[in-house]
Amino acid sequence: LQQHIQRNDKLVALGELSTGIAHEIRNPLAIIKAVAQTMKGELKNYPEAFRELEIIDEEVERANKIIKSLMDFAKPNRNETELYSFNTLLQEVLTIAGKYISQNNVLVRFSTEEIPEIVVSKELLKQAFVNLIFNAVEAMPKGGELTISTRLWENKWIKIAFQDTGIGIEEDHLKKIFNPFFTTKDEGTGLGLAMVHRIVEEHNGVINVMSKLGEGTTFEIFFPIHGEVPSV
Ligand code: ADP
Ligand code: MG
DSSP states (O other): OHHHHHHHHHHHHHHHHHHHHHHHHHHHHHHHHHHHHHHHHHTTTOHHHHHHHHHHHHHHHHHHHHHHHHHHHHSOOOOOOEEEOHHHHHHHHHHHHHHHHHHTTEEEEEEOOOOOOEEEOHHHHHHHHHHHHHHHHHTOTTOEEEEEEEEEETTTEEEEEEEEOSOOOOHHHHTTTTSTTOOOSTTOOSOHHHHHHHHHHHTTOEEEEEEETTTEEEEEEEEESSSOOOOO
């Protein structure tokens, strides 16, 4: 519990800091972009210089995207909650992500059990599940299988598992993957799992990860049915 409290304090501080910094960085970026636009007009007869300006443009856009995800992450989560079924929620998420999943040659197995509805923030959980699914797809660049299952666990918790047949996670990365900004991807922000972790905690849930290099990764999330926190 102590660890969780410290972690949340750190996240709140990080949130405030990053929103402030993000705003301050946006302004000079907007200026760089505007100047690059003007120069593109001036240098349109110099293809090499023009191409270099396009690189500036693209990189400014990339920085803007990172800032946007940072600000999304820092936004306090005030969301409506309602009694809802995880099976329905996951089905909705799979409908949204279906195209992306199949385009990447990933086959989804969705295995459900009858589970009770619990009070959730639908929007936050969708965001968390989409993040886990996207990570799984990204871990299977040649395609593979993603098994998503819902189970009633010891009559007290709902267990949701996301199991992929991807590249796996190195042992010394396992403790870091939930840290904000930890990423092994060239274009990653490292904010996805930090967000997932926070959303799960906001539902009094617990998330575990198991992974084997070259074989795959499983994320298990436990949500208490009656409000107690599971001891997993
Ligand atoms: P990002 O996806 O932007 O890198 P995340 O917070 O979503 O950030 O994930 C952090 C890191 O955890 C990833 O860069 C990757 O190294 C690792 N990771 C997350 N999910 C998986 C997975 N299903 N398989 C393998 N590695 C994963
Ligand atoms: Mg991610």
